[in-house]
Amino acid sequence: xxxxxxxxxxxxxxxxxxxRPDGIDKVTGRARYGADAFAPGQLVGRILRSPHAHAKIxxxxxxxxxxxxxxxxxxxxxxxxxxxxGRGPNYDILVNCMARGTALYHGHAVAAVAxxxxxxxRKALKAIKVEYKTLxxxxxxxxxxxxxxxxxxxxxxxxxxxxxxxxxxxxxxxDVEAGFAEADVIIEKSYKTEQTHQGYIEPxxxxxxxxxxxxxxxxVTTQGHFTxxxxxxxxxxxxxxxxxxxxSEIGGGFGGKTHVWMEPLALAMSRKANRPVxxxxxxxxxxxxxxxxxxxxxxxxxxxxxxxxITAGLATLRYQDGPFPGPWGMLxxxxxxxxxxxxNVQAVAYDVLVNRPKxxxxxxxxxxxxxxxxxxxxxxxxxxxxxxxVDFRLKNVAKEGSKAAYGPTYGPIGIEAxxxxxxxxxxxxxxxxxxxGRGMACGFWFNFGGQTCTDLNIGTDGxxxxxxxxxxxxxxxxxxxxxxxxxxxxxxxxxxxxxxxxSSLGHNDTTEGSRGTFSSGMxxxxxxxxxxxxxxxxxxxxxxxxxxxxxxxxxxxxAKGIEHSNLAPLTLAEIAKKSPQTGGPIAGHNEVxxxxxxxxxxxxxxxxxxxxxxxxxxxxxxTVVQDAGKAIHPDYVEGQFQGAAxxxxxxxxxxxxxxxxxxxxxxxxxxxxxxxxxxxxxxxxTEILEIPNPNHPxxxxxxxxxxxxxxxxxIAGAVSNAVGxxxxxxxxxxxxxxxxxxxxxxx
Amino acid sequence: xxxVSLSSGFRDAADGAASVEIExxxxxxxxxxxxxxxxxxxxxxxxxxxxxxxxxxxxxxxDLSIPPDAEIFLLxxxxxx
Numbered sequence: 001x002x003x004x005x006x007x008x009x010x011x012x013x014x015x016x017x018x019x020r021p022d023g024i025d026k027v028t029g030r031a032r033y034g035a036d037a038f039a040p041g042q043l044v045g046r047i048l049r050s051p052h053a054h055a056k057i058x059x060x061x062x063x064x065x066x067x068x069x070x071x072x073x074x075x076x077x078x079x080x081x082x083x084x085x086g087r088g089p090n091y092d093i094l095v096n097c098m099a100r101g102t103a104l105y106h107g108h109a110v111a112a113v114a115x116x117x118x119x120x121x122r123k124a125l126k127a128i129k130v131e132y133k134t135l136x137x138x139x140x141x142x143x144x145x146x147x148x149x150x151x152x153x154x155x156x157x158x159x160x161x162x163x164x165x166x167x168x169x170x171x172x173x174x175d176v177e178a179g180f181a182e183a184d185v186i187i188e189k190s191y192k193t194e195q196t197h198q199g200y201i202e203p204x205x206x207x208x209x210x211x212x213x214x215x216x217x218x219x220v221t222t223q224g225h226f227t228x229x230x231x232x233x234x235x236x237x238x239x240x241x242x243x244x245x246x247x248s249e250i251g252g253g254f255g256g257k258t259h260v261w262m263e264p265l266a267l268a269m270s271r272k273a274n275r276p277v278x279x280x281x282x283x284x285x286x287x288x289x290x291x292x293x294x295x296x297x298x299x300x301x302x303x304x305x306x307x308x309x310i311t312a313g314l315a316t317l318r319y320q321d322g323p324f325p326g327p328w329g330m331l332x333x334x335x336x337x338x339x340x341x342x343x344n345v346q347a348v349a350y351d352v353l354v355n356r357p358k359x360x361x362x363x364x365x366x367x368x369x370x371x372x373x374x375x376x377x378x379x380x381x382x383x384x385x386x387x388x389x390v391d392f393r394l395k396n397v398a399k400e401g402s403k404a405a406y407g408p409t410y411g412p413i414g415i416e417a418x419x420x421x422x423x424x425x426x427x428x429x430x431x432x433x434x435x436x437g438r439g440m441a442c443g444f445w446f447n448f449g450g451q452t453c454t455d456l457n458i459g460t461d462g463x464x465x466x467x468x469x470x471x472x473x474x475x476x477x478x479x480x481x482x483x484x485x486x487x488x489x490x491x492x493x494x495x496x497x498x499x500x501x502x503s504s505l506g507h508n509d510t511t512e513g514s515r516g517t518f519s520s521g522m523x524x525x526x527x528x529x530x531x532x533x534x535x536x537x538x539x540x541x542x543x544x545x546x547x548x549x550x551x552x553x554x555x556x557x558x559a560k561g562i563e564h565s566n567l568a569p570l571t572l573a574e575i576a577k578k579s580p581q582t583g584g585p586i587a588g589h590n591e592v593x594x595x596x597x598x599x600x601x602x603x604x605x606x607x608x609x610x611x612x613x614x615x616x617x618x619x620x621x622x623t624v625v626q627d628a629g630k631a632i633h634p635d636y637v638e639g640q641f642q643g644a645a646x647x648x649x650x651x652x653x654x655x656x657x658x659x660x661x662x663x664x665x666x667x668x669x670x671x672x673x674x675x676x677x678x679x680x681x682x683x684x685x686t687e688i689l690e691i692p693n694p695n696h697p698x699x700x701x702x703x704x705x706x707x708x709x710x711x712x713x714x715i716a717g718a719v720s721n722a723v724g725x726x727x728x729x730x731x732x733x734x735x736x737x738x739x740x741x742x743x744x745x746x747x
Numbered sequence: 748x749x750x751v752s753l754s755s756g757f758r759d760a761a762d763g764a765a766s767v768e769i770e771x772x773x774x775x776x777x778x779x780x781x782x783x784x785x786x787x788x789x790x791x792x793x794x795x796x797x798x799x800x801x802x803x804x805x806x807x808x809x810d811l812s813i814p815p816d817a818e819i820f821l822l823x824x825x826x827x828x
Contacts, residue, residue, distance in 0.1 A: 167756070169756055171755065198828075258826075361826050361827060361828035365826060365827065408804070409802045409818055410802050446827070448804065448827060449806070449807075513828075595811075596805070
């Protein structure tokens with residue numbers, strides 16, 4: 001890892017707020033998103049979805065649809081034979097893409113059609129007759145854990161009995177019972193969070209084209225086109241190298257576009273019709289047929305001494321995963337207590353199956369819910385012992401050398417710095433008015449790196465093409481261009497960064513886990529340094545001196561030593577211009593497994609005003625403090641902080657999947673599922689802390705996810721302080737706030 | 748000899764042990780020897796594992812040297828958004 005470790009160098013362009021390379025295309029409409037690709041002869045794909053929450057599929061009759069004029073392909077699960085071995089994550093993806101014998105949730109795909117136009121495709125869907133036998137369903141996580149609950153997936157057992165509990169994880173250390181026995185104060189409380197969607201504005205969309213020779217192409221909105229290629233190739237029995245996947249511009253993903261939802265269906269229809277097929281989800285399909293986050297039910301117990309020392313913490317977390325097992329409860333268990341240095345701590349996390357859509361990652365997946373429960377209880381304990389909530393957290397904060405509740409001992413970490421920044425922030429001292437309250441909370445996320453591959457090519461005019469393989473979800477092209485410019489010593493404007501398709505680079509892991517800038521940044525640094533070595537060799541050839549006598553500085557080769565003092569420096573452009581005569585193209589390449597991302601912390605402050613008559617709340621002021629390691633492009637870093645906080649605000653106040661007694665989703669539209677709009681939000685203030693990550697040459701940490709973790713708890717604290725009643729259920733929508741007020745008043 | 752602490756998901760594959768001692772100098776060797784001793788680990792390996800060495804979590808690197816007296820945790824492979 002030595003070559004990857006922090007170099008503490010002085011930067012020339014890193015940290016500057018340069019023009020966004022994708023900005024003009026996005027505001028003029030020139031940017032091409034998932035639905036913006038066209039191919040000659042393309043068909044329109046549509047998916048038929050289950051109207052039932054849980055049902056046996058007795059028969060699917062596609063004969064009428066197949067005979068309709070303009071219909072070119074109709075597929076069911078029979079067109080997607082199981083090539084996965086019948087188990088594992090890819091089998092679950094296969095079953096989720098198209099039901100195999102049982103519809104597991106309202107909106108589960110059961111058939112699909114490719115036709116010459118949209119009206120024909122819709123008519124064809126209506127012509128497909130599906131005979132269902134409805135089964136008992138369960139959509140609530142607590143109900144799904146009951147002994148008499150309907151079983152979502154036969155074969156799942158817990159304690160030797162059929163069950164919806166697919167996994168139980170435990171993390172912690174010490175003796176929590178002994179810790180509680182030492183406590184002067186013990187607070188125990190239960191919490192619930194409802195299911196939310198990432199709410200990306202661009203729906204899932206792709207254009208698939210399979211040739212009769214088995215070669216295929218897929219244009220798709222995704223966070224990980226290499227991963228999509230691998231999954232689709234396995235599900236369809238294709239050679240990986242013969243499926244070219246190109247990632248479109250992405251209109252938001254936040255974890256929801258790390259997963260394959262419908263792309264194998266488009267490829268299967270294209271293969272059957274021998275024509276390209278374009279498949280675009282409607283908004284209702286995005287809600288029903290892609291992957292929201294979990295709903296949860298949680299119990300937290302904290303014991304503390306009167307001086308604020310926590311003696312024990314216990315969290316019992318129940319996360320619903322949809323109908324397929326996932327790591328979501330486990331991640332909640334790992335993150336729940338991560339901000340604190342506790343002698344006795346335990347998290348017990350259950351992953352539970354229900355008849356809802358397959359859960360997907362959502363920005364620091366699972367951490368916001370656990371933080372909501374733990375941080376809210378931290379507030380209650382602080383209040384009980386009469387201690388300032390920031391001081392109480394600082395008293396117990398994790399530091400370098402603290403043993404994390406999920407196991408390892410921390411290296412250098414930034415949680416204490418974010419808390420001190422919050423404590424000293426003017427926001428904390430601002431006066432509040434009537435019906436107004438303030439809350440604050442902390443959050444943690446792991447971050448990670450992974451497989452990364454980058455190419456850097458220098459043109460004969462001295463401009464640079466940088467091809468990266470991680471999808472740009474939030475400014476990576478600007479950041480990578482800055483990094484290449486920094487390493488090569490050239491202006492930012494001389495670098496053009498593109499996201500390469502799967503045939504142009506080696507495998508790149510999906511852009512998730514806040515890894516894009518961390519990992520592609522590392523690969524770009526090393527690719528640029530490789531190119532600098534070539535530039536030095538070419539300069540040596542041009543000068544006819546030994547390469548050892550050449551050094552690179554400020555974008556030019558310099559000849560070292562008094563004997564070469566007559567040689568004027570050769571700029572990158574001058575060397576590049578002569579490259580055809582000195583050995584051909586000049587390039588740098590790097591492939592790396594970028595591990596050592598380092599964990600990340602944030603602390604937030606929030607002011608809220610609540611109308612006690614209506615229960616409507618308004619965010620008055622919001623401040624994010626987060627450790628970025630090193631902010632390559634501060635505008636984008638601030639944007640990540642603000643975007644994460646905005647999503648957290650929606651999650652905390654309004655967003656909610658609403659299921660009826662029939663197990664059907666009641667609100668699959670942005671009219672009824674209320675995400676925040678500009679008028680709902682204040683300008684979100686940010687404070688970037690830069691505590692270098694020792695495992696990255698520039699000290700970079702991931703920044704994209706952590707700031708969605710504190711908002712639920714920070715806002716709950718603010719609302720609770722405004723109304724004088726502790727809120728324990730998100731979203732804290734007006735009816736829920738009113739009910740809490742009325743219940744507290746005994747109304 | 749290094750002590751490898753197992754998070755809860757791995758303990759069922761290691762006869763309930765919270766930690767095991769293994770003579771290994773790299774992550775690759777550690778995982779191989781652990782699998783030889785506990786074949787039931789294979790299912791967890793298929794699902795993905797990460798190794799924490801002195802507090803740093805490594806999801807993919809396998810040729811990493813394990814320093815003497817290092818604190819080692821076997822963790823589930825993480826997913827992010």
